[in-house]
């Protein structure tokens with residue numbers, strides 16, 4: 494673990510970031526991240542800057558900002574060729590005064606387009622996009638650490654293809670054209686591709702991975718990939734999060750966690766935030782983390798209380814766990830190799846567990862594999878170490894330590910498999926048994 498002294502010493506060059514007289518710099522998110530060479534940022538809404546609770550937390554805790562809506566196409570070019578930078582400038586100026594980095598978000602996106610752009614197509618839309626990217630990136634030239642040049646251009650689901658949109662219909666090369674245009678306008682900014690549901694390895698992230706690989710091979714300028722990391726029970730922190738960040742980094746791009754929020758509360762939420770921080774710290778090319786808002790009440794999904802400060806601006810358990818993890822925490826995450834079970838020989842089913850364990854919590858992913866006959870239902874019984882508690886489960890229903898299929902994943906063909914998962918506190922399981930209904 495780094496010493497407190499070292500953390501302080503490393504932070505001093507960026508001292509302008511912190512308010513004079515603020516407490517020990519390593520006790521803020523930004524200072525602790527800076528001690529590892531990273532940033533810790535938040536999405537900011539310009540209209541909230543006059544709220545003193547909001548503004549105080551912003552100035553004290555964060556050393557990077559992302560305008561939540563103010564740099565989007567509808568905000569910056571409300572009528573074609575007429576640019577409006579007032580709200581975004583307000584955020585950029587505040588960042589400049591407080592020594593914070595700025596993530597620009599987002600130059601080209603199928604959402605939040607002004608109505609005039611929504612009504613364009615073909616060459617007219619392509620030209621409008623190129624002009625938009627040029628004008629906005631030029632306006633902020635030299636002031637942006639990283640730009641989300643293209644946002645959310647890949648489809649959800651298993652297809653692994655591009656999302657249909659008016660921009661996509663201008664031709665498959667629209668993404669690389671946007672990147673080349675941004676590079677020409679602001680050569681110093683890092684240029685990122687940003688998306689959601691790409692946080693673990695899946696068909697969508699594989700498609701983004703293939704695009705980045707192709708861009709690197711052909712010299713299309715791309716410097717970073719943003720992983721939005723909007724998590725909840727339906728879309729939990731994947732067990733292979735760190736491995737997924739690392740495989741992108743291994744392509745020769747930086748990786749950034751760009752819109753982090755995790756629905757939930759208490760220890761489970763805190764553990765997930767800490768796990769995200771540890772994953773970023775474990776990946777050398779992970780530049781920093783941005784949470785998507787300051788207080789729960791500032792969130793685009795406020796009812797899920799997904800942020801680090803409560804509605805009154807008090808620090809939550811998730812804040813403390815995040816800060817602790819940024820400061821090196823008490824342990825490093827361990828991802829032991831999956832326990833392997835012999836390939837099925839008879840009927841019935843077998844299980845294997847992949848565990849993402851960190852200090853105080855875990856995510857277990859369990860693969861259920863049918864034997865030589867198809868099965869119509871299954872129950873996996875895991876051995877939970879003493880003190881372990883399950884906090885949420887997906888793709889199965891739980892009764893104690895027994896996890897039974899849900900309606901859509903009970904039938905598994907001979908030799909086939911399905912997965913379920915659960916999150917918990919304490920130490921995760923490494924063994925389980927399987928019973929099948931044939």
Ligand code: G3I
Pocket residue numbers: 561562604605644689721752793
């Ligand atoms: O400013 C108007 C206000 O004048 C009006 O009265 C009000 C009525 O609905 O709307 C206000 O604008 C809203 C804006 O947020 C500011 O609050 C828009 O309707 C609303 O659509 C917009 O939502 C934003 C959303 O992107 C739009 O897609 C969220 O704030 C913003 O957090 C969210 O951020 C996105 C990222 O850009 C990309 N990744 C996903 C992420 C979450 O959806």
